[in-house]
Amino acid sequence: MAEAKDPLFRYLALLQLIPRWPGRISTPTLQEKLRDKGFEIDKRSLQRDLRDKLARRFPIICDDTERPYRWSLDRDAAHGLPALDTASALALHLAESHLNTLLPQSVLDQLNPHFRSARDYLDGMERNGLAHWARRVRTLPNGKALLPAPLQPTTWTQVCTALLERRQLRIDYLSRSKGEARSLRIHPAGLVSRHSSSYLIGTANDYDDLRQFALHRIQRAELLDEPAREHDGFDIDRYIEGGAFAWRQAPHEVELIADVHPQIAWLLNETPLSRQQSLEPLPDTDWQRLRASVPLDQETLWWIFGLNDNIRVHAPREWVEEITCRVQNLRKMYAEPAQCDTSRRGPMENSPQAPATERKGAEAQTAEEMP
Structure with missing residues (x-):
């Protein structure tokens, strides 16, 4: 040829x-x-x-x-094959703002040359409609986004290479429960990015059970030449759906029955909680009865807690009991006089304060758009 x-x-x-x-x-x-x-x-x-x-x-x-x-x-070299076109530059430009809250800085550093090339390309096209659009479009996370966990510069590269080339990985891993690092030989199976952290899925040493290893707790990573052990039948989608990252209390789904504030009902009508969901008006009130099929997991329960007094849960029984217990604990916690000197100004002492009318409007909008 x-x-x-x-x-x-x-x-x-x-x-x-x-x-x-x-x-x-x-x-x-x-x-x-x-x-x-x-x-x-x-x-x-x-x-x-x-x-x-x-x-x-x-x-x-x-x-x-x-x-x-x-x-x-060179990490900062402006090199790319093939050259960018306008649509690709726009996609990279918008992806940059989204990934800034998801990926660790060491990974962003490797992507920065591509992001910079995209910005330079769009900046040089003042008359291009897409370039103008890029300056007027932003992405915002749903809820409070935590800063990405810091990552050792070479960890991401070593982990991804081990996964793609199906090679073993030796790591020094800091156990959160034990508070000390230990050396492990990992057989990678998958990689999951969740909120502001990334997790390597794999088996350790001679064990067969799959575990999750937070990349930011890997203190050292060494790529080995030995091939990784195959994980027969492993399907990353089924693994996630099985509740690996959601702390499921049961493998089956349950029916959530709750009364919700009208603004929450409006939100759920536009963006349902699940495919099996219904909302029915309640007599003598503007609240509505919510019925939805949901997993019995901590993530859904945390979502319920985030609604505060905009929701009243009737089922499942496990959640009603847990909510009751936590409300009692909060009542005890706040019944004691505060031990914190709130008169001292902290790091936000120079932060600008919005006028009271604007703050009330923002609070009302937050309640309306609450997830």
């Missing part, structure tokens, strides 16, 4: 295979991946291509402190 013999196509394929720093790829691995794409080349010629030709035009870094040599692109 002519393309396989043309050095130009080989150079393009080679540039696309080299990861940004801190990611690295060895010469033998590059040679193997090029062969998979139909390019036959010996190791010496490949290193000559990289060091004597491409490195003169592109910001390629060679780590020659160990054999085989390892290659990477």
Whole structure:
């Protein structure tokens, strides 16, 4: 095939295979991946291509402190193949604001060159309608978004590589329950991003049960050459639906029966709680009776607690009892005089205060849009 013999196509394929720093790829691995794409080349010629030709035009870094040599692109290099078009630049620009609250800073640092290229592209197109639209569109999280948990710079790269290449991973993991780090050999099965944290799903050492490992608690990660053990029958969607991340109290769904404030009823009519949901007016009041099939899990219960006195739960019985218990605990907690000196000004002492009328309006809108 002519393309396989043309050095130009080989150079393009080679540039696309080299990861940004801190990611690295060895010469033998590059040679193997090029062969998979139909390019036959010996190791010496490949290193000559990289060091004597491409490195003169592109910001390629060679780590020659160990054999085989390892290659990477400068992290901040404005390099992309193929070039951006307007739609792709717009998608990247909007994704940046959304991912800022989801991904750890070390991962965002690796994406920043792409985000910067998208911003530069759109800034240079003042007359383009899509570029103008990008400056007027934003994404907001539903509820209070916590800051992403900090992550060791190389952890994300090592974890993703282990998962994609089905290799074992040795980690030093900080146990939240024990408060100390221990060394584990992980066989990766999946990766889940949840709110402001990411979790590696896998088995540890010689155990067969799947566990979740928060990436921000991995103090050190080492990619191993040994292949990871296969997890027969593992389906990440079924794993999540089974309540792995929702602290389910039962495997089956239950019927939630509750009376809800009219604003909450309006919200649920527009954005239902589940596919099996009904709302019926209650006599002598503007409240409505909610019936919905929901999982018996802590996440749904937390959502109910977030509605405060805008909801009165009748079923399931387990939640009625837990709500009653927590209300009693709160009553005891707030019955005691406050021990905090609230007269002292904290970090927000210089924060601007909205006028009282504006604050009331904001509170009313928050109640109306409450999830």
